[in-house]
Amino acid sequence: MRRIAFSLVALLVLSVPAGPVQGQDGPEFTLESIHASATLRASTFQGGKWADQGPVITYIEAADSADATHLMRYNLRTDKQTRVIDGTTLHAGDVGRVVPIEDYTFGPAGDKVLIYTDSKEVWRANTKGYYYVYDLDAQTLTPVSDRDRGYQMFAKFSPSGAKVAFVRNRNLHVVNLTTGTETALTTDGDEGTIINGTFDWVYEEEFGVRDGWQWGPDGRRIAFFKLDESETRSFPLMNNTARYPDITTFRYPKAGEQNSEIKIGVVDLAAVDTTARGQPQAIQYFDTNTWNAGGQAHEYLARMGWTPEIDGTHRVWMYRLNRNQNVLDLLYGHPETGRTEPVLQDTQDTYIDVTDDKLTYLDDGEHFVFLSERSGYNHAYLYRTDGTELGPITGGEWEVTQFHGVDTEASTAYVTGTRDTSLERHLYATDVSLDAHEEAPPARKVTSRPGWHAINLSTDRDYYIDRHSAAGTPPSWALHEASGDRLTTLQANDTLEKRLDSLNLPPKQFTRLPGADGTALNASIIKPNDFDPARTYPVLMYVYGGPGVQTVTNQWGSSRQLWHQYLARAHDMVVVSVDNRGTGGRGKAFQDVSYQRLGQPESADQIRAAQALADSAWVDDANIGIWGWSYGGYMTLMSMLTEDGPSTFDTGVSVAPVTDWRLYDTIYTERYMSTPDQNADGYKNGAPQAYADRLREDQNLLIVHGDDDDNVHFQNSVQMVNRLQSANKQFRFMMYPTHEHGIAGGRTRLHLFTMITNHLTEHLSSDEPAQHTE
Structure with missing residues (x-):
């Protein structure tokens, strides 16, 4: 030695x-x-959100006047920029001033924009604020709800665009945009006890989750997380710069202590209005054995979402982990009955990392890709939606560090990984066979410059933005075709x-x-x-x-x-x-x-x-x-x-x-x-x-x-x-x-x-x- x-x-x-x-x-x-x-x-590229087609993004741009921001549309290939919303006109009558656009979501028809503004920090990010609906044709700005009722969080249009739901004061609410009627979907949320539609400190910090609810694809149901933190212990933070110290307390479970209880429920919006008249319960909770279950077997629910149609119905997928986090169950929940069924189980002798890209449903609605370290390296595996494994998409003694998606028309998957060296990150493409196969096809290296490539693949998977840097080279951003061909530089750091x-x-x-x-x-x-x-x-x-x-x-x-x-x-x-x-x-x-x-x-x-x-x-x-x-x-x-x-x-x-x-x-x-x-x-x-x-x-x-x-x-x-x-x-x-x-x-x-x-x-x-x- x-x-x-x-x-x-x-x-x-x-x-x-x-x-x-x-x-x-x-x-x-x-x-x-x-x-x-x-x-x-270093200067940075302003970034944005990909449009559905083409090398087009939308982004927020500061206006010349104070506190106003514009919503812009930018064709990255042609360098053409157009203003979607003039931020100086966003005068909110309920507060008597122009409100800045801090975040936004287009409605399903593209004629309305849900605008997020006047936000405040919740631990790591500004996740509470106020929402307005902007009608692009009528050029009107309408508050989603009365500000006096409290901050709103994670608002989203329904699939039809007729409603907006959000979290406020730990409860889910929905607003009918035609009538303006607001309905509470949960009422038991309260400080120190129940949380609906979002998470406690430790879930946010360690599982990286904040937004805890999703519309069902048909707009009839909403799936959401419910936590009960009443048995967790509080921790104080003290500000000693005041004459008398200010003390803030928050729930923080330390190693070995009690976690929040957690479960996932589905609200049937059609039943909400009739529940008060003695009709069947509007909320159905899934049988995950995590709510007041105790023990170490089923402790965490770390992600969830809606599946494509399976046998004619959409189900709720969810990750369930034991306390040691070395057994992960992918479950499907049936929203009508609350019954869950196992789809696959991932196990390790040590632990499993949960990431946003661990599960990806393909556009064909019949397959998904799941990331696992079962081979000793993190790789992508193809499954049918019923959980039947078809085979690996990537393989070898290297790591997939990010899964970007599959272009089903081109039968090509895109991943970032360490195949060439663990000191760098590169984009790779691999052929995808939707039939059963035993071995992963060879991965083709797409990026070529030595260094670190952070990839943002477009919605249609025809383009990507590459943020590249190296130890002696500040970052630059460039637009590429999915083949790797460089089209234009978006932001350099020449100076x-x-x-x-x-x-x-x-x-x-x-x-x-x-x-x-x-x-x-x-x-x-x-x-x-x-x-x-x-x-x-x-x-x-x-x-x-x-x-x-x-x-x-x-x-x-x-x-x-x-x-x-x-x-x-x-x-x-x-x-x-x-x-x-x-x-x-x-x-x-x-x-x-x-x-x-x-x-x-x-x-x-x-x-x-x-x-x-x-x-x-x-x-x-x-x-x-x-x-x-x-x-x-x-x-x-x-x-x-x-x-x-x-x-x-x-x-x-x-x-x-x-x-x-x-x-x-x-x-x-x-x-x-x-x-x-x-x-x-x-x-x-x-x-x-x-x-x-x-x-x-x-x-x-x-x-x-x-x-x-x-x-x-x-x-x-x-x-x-x-x-x-x-x-x-x-x-x-x-x-x-x-x-x-x-x-x-x-x-x-x-x-x-x-x-x-x-x-x-x-x-x-x-x-x-x-x-x-x-």
């Missing part, structure tokens, strides 16, 4: 040639320009590219370093341009390291990468990032190494990689540091404090870290760790708090946290600080009042990264602290 380490370090030295001598910092490349100005910020070229920044290069078990790990390295292998340099390792996430990728790294280049150029540091076992892009077995022992193999890999670096003559082995944010902050603590970490890492910066997995939420934590009762050793051995007494006197630790962090609670750092103080360990700590997990806003990032830079230059180099930011 030792010989392997030496050979990999030798490769690392040879693979990063020394650049030309770099002079002193110019005024353009400073902490200020990176973190507090737009000087080095930024020229500015970066003039700065002569040290490049990011890629290599591999050994993990704790000898596995070759993907690594990136940034060295000073005037790197001299006869000198010794301090090394800073940047880590995230969490399940399925990569930091070592050939894509534009934005301000984080620029700051790393700043450290290399201005302070002669070598910045290295290593994707330990447990990270993504390299298959299920690689990613599952950390299962039920989060933090342990990953930190062992970071330590071993740092030791391999220390074997090189150009590394100052007494000045190796590590830093990270969130899971990376957690990894910083684990890497500094466990195994050989105290003798390996001199300096660390831990931002917003988890310090005990019992403090984090159920869905994320138990996916990888099971519950504390089932995996006591995993929780104990994976908690940085347990190793506080291992911080050496000569280690230099900085911990940073925002006290309004609803995700990784501030209490994580408070408890870590308490343990360190109890062990009489010296360290630095910075708290950002009223700041959330991202610690952003105003000039906060400049303050944060100036402080971190000062800490690193004080302890990892002979430089004086960089107090100035100009």
Whole structure:
């Protein structure tokens, strides 16, 4: 193993040639320009929503007058833009002013637009606001409901366009647009108890779901999620900047604690008006064995939707997961009876990731595609709608990272994946046979430029927008035909590219370093341009390291990468990032190494990689540091404090870290760790708090946290600080009042990264602290 380490370090030295001598910092490349100005910020393509046909999108454009926005139509191929709605005319009589378009949906006939405006944030996104219907022919703007009744959420036209339904105050409502009559479809929603049509905090954060209801295809029924959070525990957030602290509480189930109960119901709108007169119940709930069921067998309902017609009726499909999230049932629910039937079951020894593209029904209404890691790699499989498996669409020792859809006329599926390298993402096309088959056809590579391709396929699957970047290349957007032929550039970053070229920044290069078990790990390295292998340099390792996430990728790294280049150029540091076992892009077995022992193999890999670096003559082995944010902050603590970490890492910066997995939420934590009762050793051995007494006197630790962090609670750092103080360990700590997990806003990032830079230059180099930011 030792010989392997030496050979990999030798490769690392040879693979990063020394650049030309770099002079002193110019005024353009400073902490200020990176973190507090737009000087080095990439321009973005405004994006939009695809029309049904052609390379046409609609998008929102700011008007010249304050607070107004236009709705635009844009033919990407011809560059013709037309105004669909003049935002300056959207005068809402109920509030006496023009309202801006923040989001929109066209009605099924295309003659009306549902406009969303005046929104407010609910945790991660602005999902509550107010809706208006704009008649394109009559040019009238009509509120969907009275604002005095409260914010509206997730409003949608019915399939006929005659009604709009929405969520308000945790209940579903529907409005008849002809009569203006509003009807409550549920009435039991209330704060702290029942939620209809949307989700609690942990479902939104970890399953990525917010909108919790859908119209049936015939417009007669609405399917919706119902949650009961009354048995979950509340968590307080305190604002200490007021004279008397303001306290906000929200439901947050921590690992091993009670989750919200959940079920799915269907409202029969035809029965709603007659229910009060003693007719049959208007809501039918599905038999999923998740509502007050208890135990571990059936805990979560993570997605749902309506199927195409099967034997003449539409059904509701849904994902059901056990608490450990390693058994996923695809169920069909019959809306008339509430009966459910299993369609397929996906199982893993470890865990299953739920994504929006995991299930896709084809346009023919007779097939669907399902993503599974059953082969050890994430791939696409074709089924009939009744659950009969026909065979794989993709296969091999590579990952499908996104499924874009199937062009049934051309019998072609489109996926993004890692077939060529896990460091990049490319678009691939594969032939689709609708007959039974045993092997996947070969995938054809569609994108060609090295780097990272984020693909947005058009509705008719004839075109795609490609957002491309590479480690040394800012993002650009281009329109392509589905064949891959480039048609036009939609947004470039030529000015930024020229500015970066003039700065002569040290490049990011890629290599591999050994993990704790000898596995070759993907690594990136940034060295000073005037790197001299006869000198010794301090090394800073940047880590995230969490399940399925990569930091070592050939894509534009934005301000984080620029700051790393700043450290290399201005302070002669070598910045290295290593994707330990447990990270993504390299298959299920690689990613599952950390299962039920989060933090342990990953930190062992970071330590071993740092030791391999220390074997090189150009590394100052007494000045190796590590830093990270969130899971990376957690990894910083684990890497500094466990195994050989105290003798390996001199300096660390831990931002917003988890310090005990019992403090984090159920869905994320138990996916990888099971519950504390089932995996006591995993929780104990994976908690940085347990190793506080291992911080050496000569280690230099900085911990940073925002006290309004609803995700990784501030209490994580408070408890870590308490343990360190109890062990009489010296360290630095910075708290950002009223700041959330991202610690952003105003000039906060400049303050944060100036402080971190000062800490690193004080302890990892002979430089004086960089107090100035100009």
